[in-house]
Amino acid sequence: MIQIKNLSKYYGTTRAVYDLSLEVEKGEVLGFLGPNGAGKTTTMKMLTCYLPPSSGTATIFGFDILNDPMEVRKRIGYLPEKTPLYQEMRVDEYLRFVASVKGMAPPRVKPALGRVIEQCGLEEVHRRSIGKLSKGYQQRVGIAQAIISDPELLILDEPTLGLDPRQIIDIRTMIKNLGRDRTVILSSHILPEVSQVCDRIIIMNQGELVAVDTPDKLRARLKQVSVTRITLRRSDRSRGAREALLEMEGVLMVKEKSSPAQADTLVLQVESRPDRDLREGIAGKLVKEGFPLLEIFHEELSLEDIFIKLVTEEVNR
Amino acid sequence: MRKFAAIYRRELMYYFQSVTAYVTISIFLILSGYFFFSIFRYYNLISLQSIQNNTFSGNLNLIDGVIRPLMGNISIILLLLLPLLTMRLLAEEKKLGTFELLLTYPVPDITAVTGKFLSALTVYLIMLSGTFLYPVILMIYSEPEIPPILSCYLGLFLMGCSFISMGLFFSSLTSNQLVAGVATFGLSLFFLVIGWAAPFVGNTTSTILAQFSLLIHFDSFSKGVIDTQDITYYLLLTIFFIFLTLRSLESTRWRN
Ligand SMILES: Nc1ncnc2c1ncn2[C@@H]1O[C@H](COP(=O)(O)OP(=O)(O)OP(=O)(O)O)[C@@H](O)[C@H]1O
Ligand SMILES: [Mg+2]
Numbered sequence: 001m002i003q004i005k006n007l008s009k010y011y012g013t014t015r016a017v018y019d020l021s022l023e024v025e026k027g028e029v030l031g032f033l034g035p036n037g038a039g040k041t042t043t044m045k046m047l048t049c050y051l052p053p054s055s056g057t058a059t060i061f062g063f064d065i066l067n068d069p070m071e072v073r074k075r076i077g078y079l080p081e082k083t084p085l086y087q088e089m090r091v092d093e094y095l096r097f098v099a100s101v102k103g104m105a106p107p108r109v110k111p112a113l114g115r116v117i118e119q120c121g122l123e124e125v126h127r128r129s130i131g132k133l134s135k136g137y138q139q140r141v142g143i144a145q146a147i148i149s150d151p152e153l154l155i156l157d158e159p160t161l162g163l164d165p166r167q168i169i170d171i172r173t174m175i176k177n178l179g180r181d182r183t184v185i186l187s188s189h190i191l192p193e194v195s196q197v198c199d200r201i202i203i204m205n206q207g208e209l210v211a212v213d214t215p216d217k218l219r220a221r222l223k224q225v226s227v228t229r230i231t232l233r234r235s236d237r238s239r240g241a242r243e244a245l246l247e248m249e250g251v252l253m254v255k256e257k258s259s260p261a262q263a264d265t266l267v268l269q270v271e272s273r274p275d276r277d278l279r280e281g282i283a284g285k286l287v288k289e290g291f292p293l294l295e296i297f298h299e300e301l302s303l304e305d306i307f308i309k310l311v312t313e314e315v316n317r
Numbered sequence: 318m319r320k321f322a323a324i325y326r327r328e329l330m331y332y333f334q335s336v337t338a339y340v341t342i343s344i345f346l347i348l349s350g351y352f353f354f355s356i357f358r359y360y361n362l363i364s365l366q367s368i369q370n371n372t373f374s375g376n377l378n379l380i381d382g383v384i385r386p387l388m389g390n391i392s393i394i395l396l397l398l399l400p401l402l403t404m405r406l407l408a409e410e411k412k413l414g415t416f417e418l419l420l421t422y423p424v425p426d427i428t429a430v431t432g433k434f435l436s437a438l439t440v441y442l443i444m445l446s447g448t449f450l451y452p453v454i455l456m457i458y459s460e461p462e463i464p465p466i467l468s469c470y471l472g473l474f475l476m477g478c479s480f481i482s483m484g485l486f487f488s489s490l491t492s493n494q495l496v497a498g499v500a501t502f503g504l505s506l507f508f509l510v511i512g513w514a515a516p517f518v519g520n521t522t523s524t525i526l527a528q529f530s531l532l533i534h535f536d537s538f539s540k541g542v543i544d545t546q547d548i549t550y551y552l553l554l555t556i557f558f559i560f561l562t563l564r565s566l567e568s569t570r571w572r573n
Contacts, residue, residue: 048421051570073423084414086327088334100323101422145418 001026001183002047002153006056009042009207016042018207019056026152029179031198032187039207040187041081044155047185048078061152074103077146081157083138087131091122091141094130095148102149116144120174136167143171147178154178156186160193172197226274227299228282229257232266233292241291242268248285250276265294320424324432328406329439337405338440341398346447352390353451356383379461385539387451388469392476392535396505399477402440403484404498406433407562412492426566430559434485441477445470465541472538475551476531480505482558489565505531508554 002024009017017039024030032040045051047058049069057064063071086094092113099109117126120140125133130141139159146154159175160168175197178184188194194201195215203210203218211218230245232238245254250272257267272278279296286293332338360382410416419429455461484501491497508531534547 045417050417050421070423070425073421076421078418078421080414080418082414084418086331086415087413088331089327097323097327098422101320101419101424103320103423106319 002058002060002185004043004047004056004058007043007046007053007058008055009039009046009051010054015207017046017053020204020207020209021056022202022209022212024183024185026183027179027181028200029175029184029198030186031194031201032185032204033189033191033194033201034187034204034210035189037206038204040204041157042207043204044078044157044185044187048076048155049073074149075151076153076155077149077151078154079142079146079156079159081161083142085130085138085141085145088129090129091126091133091144092117094141095126095144098145099148104149112148112150116148119147119177120144121170136163136170139163139167139171140174143174143178152182154182154184156184158187158189160188160190168193226272226276226278228270228272228279229295229297229299230268230270230282230286230293231295232268232286233294234258234264234266235292237290237292238266241266241286244285244289244291245270245282248278248281250278250281269299320422321428321432324424324429325436328433328436332402332436332440337402338443341402341440342444342447345394345398345444348394349387349391349448349451352394353383353387353448353454356386356390357454379455379459380465380541383455384452384461384466384469388473388535388539391448391473392509392532395473395477395480396502396509398444399437399441399480400484400498400501400505403437403481403501404488404494406437406485407488407566408492408494408497412494420570426563430485430489430562430566434481434559437481437484438478441481442474445473445477462541465539468538468541468543471543472535472547475538475548475555476535479508479531479551479554479558482555482562483508486558486562486565489562489569 002022004020004022004024007017007020008015020039020043032043034040042051046053047060047065049065049072052066057066059065060072061075063075065072086097089097095113095116096109099112100106104112117123120143122137122140122144125137130138133141143156143159146156156175160171163171172193175184175186179197186194186197198215200212200214201218202212230241232241242254242256245251245268251270252273253271255269255271257269258265259267270278270282277298279298283293283296360379363382407416410419420426452461452466480501483504484497487500487504488494488497490500508529510532511530528550534550537544537547
């Protein structure tokens with residue numbers, strides 16, 4: 001449905017997006033994830049036909065962003081990063097304006113207005129002027145203007161930026177509902193958010209695509225080691241535990257991870273091959289040899305770890 | 318058309334909601350009113366004297382004595398006020414980022430640009446219509462010729478179009494309203510006075526300069542002469558700057 005082909009964008013000599021290729025299926029909710037300056041906003045600006053790419057192109061529902069920008073624009077709704085709205089207009093006035101500018105026929109405008117006011121929870125504020133609304137409500141108005149023409153593709157640039165936790169939950173639920181019958185592309189810095197809302201995640205860094213996959217697969221694919229964390233009471237008897245663990249079969253590395261705040265415990269992190277769960281063997285050995293074992297557990301690599309790992313690996317490469 | 322109307326309506330609403338329009342229109346009417354009454358009183362004085370001295374000359378009439386100097390003054394007020402009206406048109410939206418959003422809607426640039434142009438032109442026409450009062454006052458006291466008055470207004474209308482399109486162009490170049498305003502003022506002043514250099518340069522250059530001068534083209538209108546050459550001059554100037562505006566919007570995108 002959406003094909004991005006070798007898309008690149010340079011601002012002068014700054015490389016913002018480099019050779020990005022990607023396909024998005026109809027009805028998918030896709031999350032762009034990446035640190036500041038990764039090129040998420042730039043990619044979205046190119047997809048919405050605001051910025052022309054330096055090279056490469058994309059087709060959206062069969063229309064090329066360079067050759068058929070008007071056809072593309074008819075089919076997308078866009079929420080820019082900073083939610084630019086006409087502050088002096090009233091919410092309903094503004095949404096009516098957007099509907100007309102998007103070319104909706106007058107008889108369609110009224111029902112559409114009612115629908116987005118309900119969908120975005122604007123019932124109580126639709127007669128107020130936009131400049132007087134809180135950030136959360138302005139964000140809702142921003143989403144409302146994007147969906148008023150019922151577009152097939154919704155592009156939302158950091159839709160939850162600067163909102164309080166409660167508003168974030170509301171907006172996420174809204175996006176999930178919107179994603180049920182249309183394609184959504186959103187960007188974010190927040191991993192849990194993307195993994196909750198999105199079917200697939202794109203990780204970008206310094207303009208390049210680092211990884212694309214479902215949240216689960218991403219987690220599995222990157223689990224190159226299995227990590228077991230062990231806590232011992234720090235005493236004479238705990239000495240030599242590290243060496244004892246290293247002797248075990250399947251153990252790749254043992255790192256000490258004690259925190260200075262807890263001087264009476266010794267924390268060791270055992271890395272082993274991902275296909276082996278060593279918990280039983282480790283516990284048995286430690287107890288048998290008389291080490292003061294307090295805790296043992298298998299660590300799941302969080303998406304956050306994966307993200308940081310991917311991004312830093314990319315930088316070091 | 319629907320899209321154009323929506324943009325036009327929003328711009329016009331903004332002018333009146335943000336009091337920009339009221340302030341500009343009132344200042345314009347106060348200043349032009351002041352000029353009208355002082356010119357009118359001066360004219361009365363002169364004509365009274367000439368009657369007393371029995372040197373009444375035929376060329377002393379309302380058009381030459383009142384309307385023409387008044388229109389000259391009005392064009393100077395416009396030079397000062399119209400940049401204030403046009404400077405925000407694109408610069409403000411560019412600064413706020415709303416223009417970016419507007420350009421992702423299925424609207425051709427030309428629709429947005431002409432919508433904005435016509436909204437400023439509308440405010441200008443409302444402003445100008447306030448000055449109809451002055452010829453009406455003249456008609457109460459005397460019998461001025463009507464056609465030269467109408468041609469003067471046509472001239473002012475066309476001159477306003479070219480000032481507004483220049484303003485629109487400078488507004489598209491920057492996101493700083495003040496810069497856009499000052500640049501518009503500078504360029505329109507330049508076009509207004511370019512003819513003054515004519516006597517000091519060679520013959521051909523002088524003819525060319527005169528062709529570019531806003532004032533020289535305005536002159537024939539104020540004499541009651543409607544020449545297609547003058548109309549073409551103003552229209553071309555207007556279209557040229559609207560065209561430049563479109564080009565500048567396009568190039569900002571490619572340059573970015
Ligand atoms: N208008 C511009 N002119 C010059 N460079 C720019 C411009 N916009 C963005 N950049 C540069 O392009 C790169 C990518 O920026 P972009 O805004 O796309 O990142 P992002 O992933 O959206 O970041 P963030 O998470 O901070 O929003 C950055 O290095 C940025 O400095
Ligand atoms: Mg961004």
